[in-house]
Amino acid sequence: MYSNRRQIFGFSRGFNLIELLMALALATIVFMASVQMFVKQSEVMAQQNDLIDMNRETRFALEHLRQDLTSLASNATPNSGVDPLVCPKPLVDLRVLSLSTDDSYTPDATLDPFVAPVSIKLFGSMDVKTRFHTTSIDSSTVRLLDDGTLPTTQPTWEVIFSADRYLRLGGADGTMMYFPIAATNFAAKTVTVTGTIPRQGEGQVCGYLGLGANYTVDVQNFVRYRIVPDNRPGSPRRADNQPENTLLVRERLGLNGVTIVAQTILAENAVDLGVYDMLLDVDPTPQTLKIKYMPTAMDVVQAGGLGVLGYQSSATPEALRSMTEKVTVRSTWPDKTLVHRPRAQLFAPLETWKVADDQRGIYPTITLAGRIAMPTMMSRNL
Numbered sequence: 001m002y003s004n005r006r007q008i009f010g011f012s013r014g015f016n017l018i019e020l021l022m023a024l025a026l027a028t029i030v031f032m033a034s035v036q037m038f039v040k041q042s043e044v045m046a047q048q049n050d051l052i053d054m055n056r057e058t059r060f061a062l063e064h065l066r067q068d069l070t071s072l073a074s075n076a077t078p079n080s081g082v083d084p085l086v087c088p089k090p091l092v093d094l095r096v097l098s099l100s101t102d103d104s105y106t107p108d109a110t111l112d113p114f115v116a117p118v119s120i121k122l123f124g125s126m127d128v129k130t131r132f133h134t135t136s137i138d139s140s141t142v143r144l145l146d147d148g149t150l151p152t153t154q155p156t157w158e159v160i161f162s163a164d165r166y167l168r169l170g171g172a173d174g175t176m177m178y179f180p181i182a183a184t185n186f187a188a189k190t191v192t193v194t195g196t197i198p199r200q201g202e203g204q205v206c207g208y209l210g211l212g213a214n215y216t217v218d219v220q221n222f223v224r225y226r227i228v229p230d231n232r233p234g235s236p237r238r239a240d241n242q243p244e245n246t247l248l249v250r251e252r253l254g255l256n257g258v259t260i261v262a263q264t265i266l267a268e269n270a271v272d273l274g275v276y277d278m279l280l281d282v283d284p285t286p287q288t289l290k291i292k293y294m295p296t297a298m299d300v301v302q303a304g305g306l307g308v309l310g311y312q313s314s315a316t317p318e319a320l321r322s323m324t325e326k327v328t329v330r331s332t333w334p335d336k337t338l339v340h341r342p343r344a345q346l347f348a349p350l351e352t353w354k355v356a357d358d359q360r361g362i363y364p365t366i367t368l369a370g371r372i373a374m375p376t377m378m379s380r381n382l
Helices: 004-009 017-070 153-158
Strands: 097-100 121-126 132-136 142-143 166-170 176-185 190-193 216-229 245-253 260-268 270-281 291-294 320-330 363-373
Touching: 004 132, 017 121, 017 216, 017 260, 017 270, 017 320, 017 363, 132 216, 142 260, 216 270, 260 270, 260 320, 270 363
Parallel strands: none
Antiparallel strands: 097 121, 121 216, 132 142, 142 190, 166 176, 166 216, 176 190, 216 245, 245 260, 270 291, 270 320, 320 363
């Protein structure tokens, strides 16, 4: 009786082939759905992490630029060519800021048109903020006062007073003298400059007085922000062997404002560096404020260094009072569902980025901008 009941209810019957195939198909469907869900979640997480990295790097770069820009003219001349307090005039024009479209990397215009990054070159106390004092000046040698502000180790001393920087000597009357650093001596607490530091006397209005004691000393140097091709080993190349990726870098430049001494990477895959909404005080008299608004980069700089913020001698960076900086970074994660929207004109929003291999998809971009005021420029209204 018990055996018959088992047979009736099918307890002793096994799975046939069709049932096994159906179970296997169902398990495969569930497994594939789980895999696709896992892949999709992994892609979403990767894109979110990429977005976080893009935000972090862009903010990091903008903060570096903001710190440098807000310190302009605090210890240096806005424009040595027209500054009456700079005497004698240095051999190289020293300006707190100059823009260029000549030396920043421009990507393939057929893929991403109307992208024209600017490079931003600054001069002043960019890396060394400490102010020192002299005990004496003799010909081309400046002896510094050991009052607790000097570097306490020779390596630090040699980094600060390096041969790619200028030594600025400031008098109590506000006059400034700029000389390239030639050599330094940690033990003697001296810095030797290129050329002879003039001494005031009969027929000589520029220079130091007496023994040259109690003059302030600052270290000045050039710094440049720009976008460059990523030529690091292993970086991907296009079919024409040109670098596919780009970098936003901060470069310390030599005495001529051209030679690269050191380079720091601020943001990977940065594709655009721009300026806009500039405010310039075009009336040099301190009693009058006459602000001129210049909305785009092309209003202040053109090819060949022309423009009021270019690098030609006609530039007037001393008039600059504020500007907005923007940095655009593309993702490292392409999106195959994204439609490429190339720029239709300069300064339009840069929403997507395209590389030569269309199979990988389109890269989304992120742009951050920051308004930067330059209060110290107002105190040197030339």
